[in-house]
Amino acid sequence: MLKRRKKEFAWNTTDIIHAAILSPAHENVQDQVQLYNESIKEMLKDLDCALGKPEMPDSLWKHVCLDRYVNLDKITSNSFAIEADRTTTIHFGDHSLELPRSKPTTKISNHGQWINAFMVYQDAALFAFKGCNFELKAYFKHINNLFACTNPVYHQCVINYDKVVQIHVGKRRDALLNEFEKFSQYQMAHLESAGVAITSMQGKSRGRSKGRKLDACRNWNNGNCSRTDCRYKHVCINCGSDKHVDTKCPSKECRST
Template identity: 30%
Template structure:
């Protein structure tokens, strides 16, 4: 609410509805002063936003004046030069043909002319930097730096002596802020096949051939711990400031594994799906941490506590999407009547078999006692 009110004040100043001094006073009165450090940081961010509006106005006025002066000067120069040339009006200056370098320079100049201060989200972004946790700000700072030359950053990382063993493609996921595919990590740990990938270029199009599909999927507590340990080590190599967050999140997920029984297996699959959903949300947001558990409450209900949480086995890889756990039943039991129970010789428990009559599907008697 405070941020929205501040944004309204800044927009009023941008539109010229209020003066600068009144805008400063209104922002100061809007912000709570419980924490002096947070108050000063947020106030400074709002003042920078207002100052940026002034800079844009001054820049626009300067450019307009320069353009008008340039037009006037051009006309005067044309007139004077025409008088100086006298009878040599047919003489034309030799023009150098435009080169590709000139076109590239023009393209770069056009790209540089973009004014990020005009983006609707730029003002709120400055305020968020002052309010959000330093861990979030540092993570975004690193990701923004990587995005400037993602390929160069990855090349530099791969040539680092102390980097841990990790799939090549998942290094790219870390540097670009995408969630790590634990199925691929798990497959790489137990695989001796080479992850070869051929790249062919046709003009400006780049084709990648040889994409490896994970052959192992995370299905149990042990699988998850194995893959997550490798992923955590790689994450800390790129973002060392996340150590406390990763330690806390690991304990958080392990607590769910301990709280749910290992059998049937779909109980642990709930936790695996929950972890995957959390990491997807973190990759699609830029204001959350691994330890912001309150922001994952809906995911906990959906994947761990919900009535249908364990009915779908969602894999990281495309080949595992849409599979149902167990043999087709939502509770892990077989859907067909137990033949051995109907014959009077089933050694299993009712939780793993379906004890119903083969003829009438009644659960009160077997086929041998069926009255039909």
């Protein structure tokens, strides 16, 4: 009954219009997602027995097969894990629910880590989807080029851009990773000097540097500084105590005797 009435869902009434402007590559991904989504449990059971199945944390395979966002940080965290994925089972009468146990997540912080994690994801995606090789290779080249032409100090901006793009694509059926023109607003926000993400990071950096005290204040140690907003620490140069100045330091007097 439900299958017969699916055509009446509001979003399905406009599918013909959307299909007219989408490429065969979009339709290919959509068809395979629909196939896997018909019975997720059976799909995962069959996948578990598949020969040649690439290594990937069990908790992420569902996201891969449904073409959803896959957190590369979790792939990095599991790359050299000395324990297998474990789950906690909760029983509700005759039913049970398996929940993955949380583990510390290692966040990707450099170009090399991103490459390693994306290659693992790419192998899994190519195993689950036919005809996605061009899309994934083009996107890998796109991000790799951004790393190459960006100062290493700002590589976190490239990592953030990649993350927001993959989240965006994972939420839609009308976007592919190699359609870079659809991500111009994210590139502006995370990679351009006037982007909101860049200016936000700079503001936080200035705030931290403004509030950070530097070395001991020499003027205070000489009795010439009483400023409450002094950027230097009002502590003894010799021992770091804020109870006395350098000339009255007990440890200094002990050494002199």
